[in-house]
Amino acid sequence: MDMQTIKARAGDHNLENYEEKYKNFNWDEVKSNFTWSETDKVNIAYETIDKHAADPAKKDQAALIYSSPDREETLSFDQLKRKSNQFANVLKKYEIEKGDRVFLFMHRSPEFYAAFFGILKVGAIAGPLFEAFMEQAVRDRLEDSEARMLITTPDLLERVPLNELPNLEKIVLVGGSDSDHHINFEKEMQKASEDFEIEWVDLEDGMLLHYTSGSTGKPKGVYHVHNAMIQHYQTGKWVLDLKDDDVYWCTADPGWVTGTSYGIFAPWLNGVTNVVRGGRFSPDDWYGTLDDKNVNVWYSAPTAFRKMLSAGEEAVKKHDLSSLRHILSVGEPLNPEVITWGLKAFDLRIHDTWWMTETGAMLICNYPSEDIRPGSMGRPLPGIKASIVDNEGNELPANQMGNLAIKEGWPSMMRAVWDNPGKFESYFINGWYVSGDSAYRDEDGYFWFQGRLDDVINTSGERVGPFEVESKLIEHEAVAEAGVIGKPDPERGEIIKAFVTLRDGYSESDELLEDIRQFVKKGLSAHAAPREIEIKDTIPKTRSGKIMRRLLKSWELGLPTGDTSTLEE
Ligand code: 6R9
Numbered sequence: 001m002d003m004q005t006i007k008a009r010a011g012d013h014n015l016e017n018y019e020e021k022y023k024n025f026n027w028d029e030v031k032s033n034f035t036w037s038e039t040d041k042v043n044i045a046y047e048t049i050d051k052h053a054a055d056p057a058k059k060d061q062a063a064l065i066y067s068s069p070d071r072e073e074t075l076s077f078d079q080l081k082r083k084s085n086q087f088a089n090v091l092k093k094y095e096i097e098k099g100d101r102v103f104l105f106m107h108r109s110p111e112f113y114a115a116f117f118g119i120l121k122v123g124a125i126a127g128p129l130f131e132a133f134m135e136q137a138v139r140d141r142l143e144d145s146e147a148r149m150l151i152t153t154p155d156l157l158e159r160v161p162l163n164e165l166p167n168l169e170k171i172v173l174v175g176g177s178d179s180d181h182h183i184n185f186e187k188e189m190q191k192a193s194e195d196f197e198i199e200w201v202d203l204e205d206g207m208l209l210h211y212t213s214g215s216t217g218k219p220k221g222v223y224h225v226h227n228a229m230i231q232h233y234q235t236g237k238w239v240l241d242l243k244d245d246d247v248y249w250c251t252a253d254p255g256w257v258t259g260t261s262y263g264i265f266a267p268w269l270n271g272v273t274n275v276v277r278g279g280r281f282s283p284d285d286w287y288g289t290l291d292d293k294n295v296n297v298w299y300s301a302p303t304a305f306r307k308m309l310s311a312g313e314e315a316v317k318k319h320d321l322s323s324l325r326h327i328l329s330v331g332e333p334l335n336p337e338v339i340t341w342g343l344k345a346f347d348l349r350i351h352d353t354w355w356m357t358e359t360g361a362m363l364i365c366n367y368p369s370e371d372i373r374p375g376s377m378g379r380p381l382p383g384i385k386a387s388i389v390d391n392e393g394n395e396l397p398a399n400q401m402g403n404l405a406i407k408e409g410w411p412s413m414m415r416a417v418w419d420n421p422g423k424f425e426s427y428f429i430n431g432w433y434v435s436g437d438s439a440y441r442d443e444d445g446y447f448w449f450q451g452r453l454d455d456v457i458n459t460s461g462e463r464v465g466p467f468e469v470e471s472k473l474i475e476h477e478a479v480a481e482a483g484v485i486g487k488p489d490p491e492r493g494e495i496i497k498a499f500v501t502l503r504d505g506y507s508e509s510d511e512l513l514e515d516i517r518q519f520v521k522k523g524l525s526a527h528a529a530p531r532e533i534e535i536k537d538t539i540p541k542t543r544s545g546k547i548m549r550r551l552l553k554s555w556e557l558g559l560p561t562g563d564t565s566t567l568e569e
Pocket of ligand 1: 212257258329330331332333334352353354355356357358377435436437449451452458461462463
């Protein structure tokens with residue numbers, strides 16, 4: 001096959017000649033970069049913030065540049081250290097202990113970051129939630145994790161079913177008023193000391209819970225430990241190619257693993273200036289952020305790139321983007337068309353990276369020092385063994401499609417699925433972590449994504465489990481049964497399409513369809529609401545009662561229906 005490649009440009013890249021240089025690389029080598037306490041313990045919050053605050057050359061450097069339509073604020077490493085210390089003291093005052101789950105349900109803001117690091121400094125486990133979540137989504141996560149404390153804002157508190165969460169003892173309100181019966185963030189911060197003795201922990205102690213969707217059941221709590229910092233730090237160097245004076249911008253929300261691993265840990269472990277943009281997405285604002293903040297390294301997602309592409313060339317030309325040196329993408333397949341646009345719009349390549357909530361950090365990537373094959377996710381990092389395996393966990397030869405799998409044991413791997421050991425075990429076959437993605441590997445070791453093997457939907461880069469949406473749909477008074485699929489969409493990757501049957505006494509109307517849509521939106525979140533709803537007489541099911549989403553999809557796309565032998569009469 002005549003393979004199109006885009007050559008690497010000469011430059012001083014952190015990861016050069018990697019195959020030769022890192023042939024015998026071992027992740028343990030990275031550990032010497034960290035500060036070990038007298039008792040041989042660590043804390044990722046120390047490595048990200050306090051360490052730089054203790055360095056006279058770095059302490060006054062901007063750590064966080066926060067920018068939203070109504071607020072601009074910059075915090076140095078020293079300021080961020082003091083604020084997170086204050087919050088850690090607030091947590092201590094309210095008896096939050098090591099290992100407790102403390103959730104954050106709030107908009108991106110400087111307060112979010114102070115609270116986040118405060119949680120890690122006391123050795124508790126942080127659970128960041130998307131601000132778009134509605135009542136059911138919030139309840140499921142707080143219930144499953146048995147969270148003791150929630151930090152939120154008055155507008156979002158309305159979506160927290162306080163009476164139904166017996167473990168949730170304490171609410172901290174950011175921007176609350178005197179009449180609230182909750183802990184007032186601002187008042188407590190004012191009273192709290194800026195000094196705090198960090199809780200030193202073991203590398204294997206917990207720090208983060210990210211809930212993510214599978215094809216069945218409720219969302220699962222993916223549990224990460226401090227040890228992940230080894231990979232966050234090193235991929236920040238190798239893949240983000242961060243240099244000491246860089247201004248870096250990751251567009252992801254901290255409710256998504258990209259927003260923590262690469263919106264918080266990787267940049268600050270490497271001591272760079274981190275831009276956070278609040279507010280809604282608009283191509284013009286985003287080009288403006290790249291320009292105004294002189295962003296050097298930018299990590300975003302195909303769905304955003306496609307929207308920026310659609311905004312046309314004029315939108316790009318209005319801005320001076322000469323600071324930009326390196327662009328990366330994650331979350332969905334990166335269309336070759338977007339890479340072509342990147343070359344035109346920025347005169348830069350966009351580097352695809354592949355990983356998952358469960359993997360905690362990047363695993364298969366394109367590097368600045370390597371040629372890119374548009375459409376490929378790149379090659380495994382040094383220290384990572386990736387392969388294509390069959391369903392028994394046997395490796396397949398090049399160019400054969402199968403399960404994309406990673407040999408167990410990389411530093412940032414999840415350590416558990418919260419309260420669900422069976423689910424955790426089910427990811428592994430024969431020593432391989434099986435991702436649920438299908439792919440193949442070419443002769444030169446580049447990996448090519450083909451699709452999801454389960455029914456998980458990827459809409460605008462967000463993972464949505466069909467089961468969760470179906471469960472919500474059938475709570476609607478008019479809906480009897482529901483089957484939900486991802487339907488290919490040029491801008492969003494996939495959109496959610498729902499097939500429903502109606503209960504007796506209801507008939508199809510535009511108002512009813514809109515009402516059902518709004519019901520899901522209000523119950524779960526806007527991104528989980530089906531953009532299309534189609535009424536059916538029956539929903540196809542297997543004899544064991546499982547919804548045959550594959551069949552719904554084939555019907556929708558006009559494809560052959562394949563094996564329907566298990567279809568219920
Ligand atoms: C970090 C993140 C994971 C799933 C993954 C895959 C899809 C992610 C991709 C990609 C094609 C890429 N995915 N990166 N597909 N090319 N570069 O996205 O985590 O939200 O858990 O999603 O996303 O299907 O299995 P998460």
